[in-house]
Amino acid sequence: MDGILSSFLLALLPLLWAAVLSVYFKQKISSPFLFFTAAALSSFGIQAIVSAFWPFWPFWPFGSGYILETAITAAEFEKAVETLNRAELMKAAITFAITAPFLGWLTAGFRSASGKI
Numbered sequence: 282m283d284g285i286l287s288s289f290l291l292a293l294l295p296l297l298w299a300a301v302l303s304v305y306f307k308q309k310i311s312s313p314f315l316f317f318t319a320a321a322l323s324s325f326g327i328q329a330i331v332s333a334f335w336p337f338w339p340f341w342p343f344g345s346g347y348i349l350e351t352a353i354t355a356a357e358f359e360k361a362v363e364t365l366n367r368a369e370l371m372k373a374a375i376t377f378a379i380t381a382p383f384l385g386w387l388t389a390g391f392r393s394a395s396g397k398i
Contacts, residue, residue, distance in 0.1 A: 295324030
């Protein structure tokens with residue numbers, strides 16, 4: 282993926298995870314829309330926490346992740362965008378690693394509450 286669009290799409294992954302799980306468990310939970318809402322909001326919350334603590338991450342593999350407003354060449358800009366995309370990919374992976382068990386727990390809670398185990 283080239284350009285800044287890939288970073289934007291990676292930021293929307295929690296919405297995709299919530300949608301896929303709510304469709305997958307549609308028959309097994311009593312309220313798929315409520316599950317989708319809870320899963321999406323909790324996933325975005327976890328993503329916001331990861332993003333908030335990202336600048337304080339002790340092992341920076343990708344630099345600071347900010348582009349200063351200076352006169353740069355196109356190659357330098359592409360390198361900066363590539364750095365941002367890598368950072369977003371790492372944030373998405375960390376968010377998924379935290380969100381996946383949480384959404385599993387949420388699914389189990391909705392299934393047990395609906396009695397459709």
